[in-house]
Amino acid sequence: MAVTVAGADVGMHQKPPRQKWRPLENERSLAFLLLLPTLTLLGLFIAYPFVRGILLSVSSARVGIPGEFVGLQNFQRLMTDPIFAHVVWNTCFYTAVTTVFKLALGLWLAMLLNRHFRFKAFTRAFILLPFIIPTVLSTFAWKWMFDPTFSVLNWLFYKLGLISSAINWLGDPDLAMLSIIIVNIWRGVPFFAISLLAGLQTISPDLNEAAAIDGAKPWQRFIHITWPLLLPVTMVVVLFSVIQTFADFQIVYVMTGGGPANATHLFATYAYQLGVGTGILSMGAAVSLAMFPILFLIVIFQLLYIRRVETR
Amino acid sequence: MIEGAIWRRWVFFYIPLTLFLIFLLFPFYWMIITTFRPDGELYRPWRAVNYNPFWTWHPTLLHIKYLFTETMFSTWLVNTMFIALASTAISLFCGIFAGYALSRLNFPFAGSLGTGIFVTYLVPQTLLFIPLSEIIRNYKLGDTPWSLILTYPTFLIPFCTWLMMGYFKAVPKELEECARIDGASRWQAMLYIIIPVAVPGILSAGIFAFTLSWNEFIYALVFLSSPEQKTVPVGVVSELIRGDVFFWGPLMAGALLGSIPVAIAYSFFVEHYVSGLTGSVKG
Numbered sequence: 001m002a003v004t005v006a007g008a009d010v011g012m013h014q015k016p017p018r019q020k021w022r023p024l025e026n027e028r029s030l031a032f033l034l035l036l037p038t039l040t041l042l043g044l045f046i047a048y049p050f051v052r053g054i055l056l057s058v059s060s061a062r063v064g065i066p067g068e069f070v071g072l073q074n075f076q077r078l079m080t081d082p083i084f085a086h087v088v089w090n091t092c093f094y095t096a097v098t099t100v101f102k103l104a105l106g107l108w109l110a111m112l113l114n115r116h117f118r119f120k121a122f123t124r125a126f127i128l129l130p131f132i133i134p135t136v137l138s139t140f141a142w143k144w145m146f147d148p149t150f151s152v153l154n155w156l157f158y159k160l161g162l163i164s165s166a167i168n169w170l171g172d173p174d175l176a177m178l179s180i181i182i183v184n185i186w187r188g189v190p191f192f193a194i195s196l197l198a199g200l201q202t203i204s205p206d207l208n209e210a211a212a213i214d215g216a217k218p219w220q221r222f223i224h225i226t227w228p229l230l231l232p233v234t235m236v237v238v239l240f241s242v243i244q245t246f247a248d249f250q251i252v253y254v255m256t257g258g259g260p261a262n263a264t265h266l267f268a269t270y271a272y273q274l275g276v277g278t279g280i281l282s283m284g285a286a287v288s289l290a291m292f293p294i295l296f297l298i299v300i301f302q303l304l305y306i307r308r309v310e311t312r
Numbered sequence: 313m314i315e316g317a318i319w320r321r322w323v324f325f326y327i328p329l330t331l332f333l334i335f336l337l338f339p340f341y342w343m344i345i346t347t348f349r350p351d352g353e354l355y356r357p358w359r360a361v362n363y364n365p366f367w368t369w370h371p372t373l374l375h376i377k378y379l380f381t382e383t384m385f386s387t388w389l390v391n392t393m394f395i396a397l398a399s400t401a402i403s404l405f406c407g408i409f410a411g412y413a414l415s416r417l418n419f420p421f422a423g424s425l426g427t428g429i430f431v432t433y434l435v436p437q438t439l440l441f442i443p444l445s446e447i448i449r450n451y452k453l454g455d456t457p458w459s460l461i462l463t464y465p466t467f468l469i470p471f472c473t474w475l476m477m478g479y480f481k482a483v484p485k486e487l488e489e490c491a492r493i494d495g496a497s498r499w500q501a502m503l504y505i506i507i508p509v510a511v512p513g514i515l516s517a518g519i520f521a522f523t524l525s526w527n528e529f530i531y532a533l534v535f536l537s538s539p540e541q542k543t544v545p546v547g548v549v550s551e552l553i554r555g556d557v558f559f560w561g562p563l564m565a566g567a568l569l570g571s572i573p574v575a576i577a578y579s580f581f582v583e584h585y586v587s588g589l590t591g592s593v594k595g
Contacts, residue, residue, distance in 0.1 A: 024497060024499040030498055031419040034412060034413040034417075035409070037406045037410075038407070038409070038469050041462070041465050041466060041469060042432055042466060045463050049443040050443070052444075052446065053440060108328070115325065123329075124582075125582045126336075127333070127336055128585070129337065129340060129575070132523055133527075133575065134545050135529065136545040136549060137566070137570050138343075138567065140564070140567050141339040141342050141567060142339055144560055144563070149355075150355060150356070150357070152365050186336065189332075189336065190336065191589070194586060195590055239434075240434075246436075247438040249438045250529045253529075268436075271442065272530075275442040276442070281446065285442045288439050289439070291438075292439060295434075295436070295439070299431075
């Protein structure tokens with residue numbers, strides 16, 4: 001507020017060159033004007049669809065048929081749907097396993113990149129490629145590598161003497177899950193590595209040097225210095241990654257389409273299959289909304305944890 | 313800075329780093345080699361003798377030719393470019409203004425609005441695509457580029473706003489005060505003093521938003537239906553697969569060529585991209 005007073009004061013003594021348009025001078029009305037486009041777009045395409053989604057999920061709407069209010073019937077049906085139970089388990093398993101590996105590998109890669117070596121900037125730029133390139137397109141390269149008949153991975157394992165018959169990567173339920181987990185880890189490691197590297201670079205090397213002089217071993221320095229100082233960044237990166245992975249669609253859609261026999265469906269792909277594939281909008285909306293409470297809990301839990309870590 | 317014996321350097325540094333690089337970059341190598349490999353070499357069973365999958369002595373441009381003559385790939389490229397540029401422009405416009413308001417102006421509910429925008433940042437696209445497809449249809453936007461140009465900003469604006477807030481906060485208050493003492497209006501001070509200082513932030517937000525909208529898939533998949541309206545990711549998925557038959561040559565050519573524009577944009581602004589990425593995380 002001090003700014004306004006100072007500005008107005010001076011304005012009275014020396015004549016302003018031009019008449020100032022009042023709404024642009026008042027802080028409140030200027031803020032309102034500046035926020036208007038953002039609030040309009042977010043209201044129209046986030047808040048309104050959210051309300052529409054809730055209304056859809058308690059109706060019997062299909063494509064072209066508005067449907068009527070049916071209460072919580074759709075959710076009750078989901079509770080007894082064996083595929084949905086599988087979807088919940090798959091999504092949690094997929095999110096948990098990939099996050100652990102992405103964090104471990106990402107941290108390792110970040111620590112490798114935190115040293116000085118030739119072509120460092122070059123390496124760092126190349127490492128981000130899996131994150132930059134459209135996921136659908138790069139996932140196709142993986143699907144081609146996992147092809148049942150022409151898999152280059154099978155060829156490689158065969159030549160190395162590890163296998164004698166072809167591995168049917170995407171045809172077996174467990175291997176299909178393993179395959180999408182590998183692709184997700186591949187896509188996520190660069191994001192973890194680069195974000196954690198930025199965190200590592202804010203840690204003063206003096207701390208590590210001082211500890212080394214005091215006789216701390218590398219792993220002791222990691223546990224007592226690097227890890228605690230990196231924790232706030234780590235938590236935020238994990239938060240983003242968990243949300244993205246939990247709501248993942250593209251990798252599963254391209255690799256398996258949810259198959260074989262619904263073994264790899266996640267919330268988003270199952271919602272797509274019900275809502276867009278078979279046209280039962282209400283059930284589709286119910287499945288994707290079922291993500292919301294879980295996502296909400298994850299966000300609340302992690303934000304509280306981040307706050308605790310930061311104020312410590 | 314790499315200390316210790318040579319074998320330690322290899323075991324703890326060079327070998328792990330090389331393995332990481334192979335893991336992260338091999339799919340792209342595979343994409344490139346498949347693009348230029350003739351069909352006869354492509355579809356050979358993995359146990360065939362004298363089969364070398366990692367190189368070809370008979371490079372061909374047939375797959376790329378197929379892509380441009382038999383499919384609407386060039387149209388998809390133009391569509392994707394137009395949609396990505398337009399939605400990035402809209403998001404920057406909104407994000408810069410909103411970021412300025414939230415970081416430098418005093419008004420009621422500023423804090424809760426900021427939190428609200430951060431929360432929308434965490435809303436994944438897959439949560440809302442079904443009701444949104446209905447709304448798009450009701451607004452008569454279905455199967456037009458506008459269905460995407462208007463919806464992409466919903467996940468770009470929160471990020472742009474968040475990033476710009478960080479940059480605006482770092483500009484000292486005195487800079488703005490000086491301009492206003494010299495007679496600049498609030499609007500002029502913002503336009504000519506604050507925003508120019510934040511240009512690196514705008515570039516970061518812009519390049520990040522561009523890559524995000526180039527990569528978006530599920531909205532494009534659900535909102536667009538006719539082949540001439542599609543974006544590259546959706547076009548490649550829907551037009552190069554017929555039932556169970558995958559045209560792997562053209563598919564990989566499409567994946568490669570569809571990735572090149574975004575890779576070029578990225579290569580020019582690597583530093584900005586990285587600071588956008590890390591800024592988006594740190595806030």
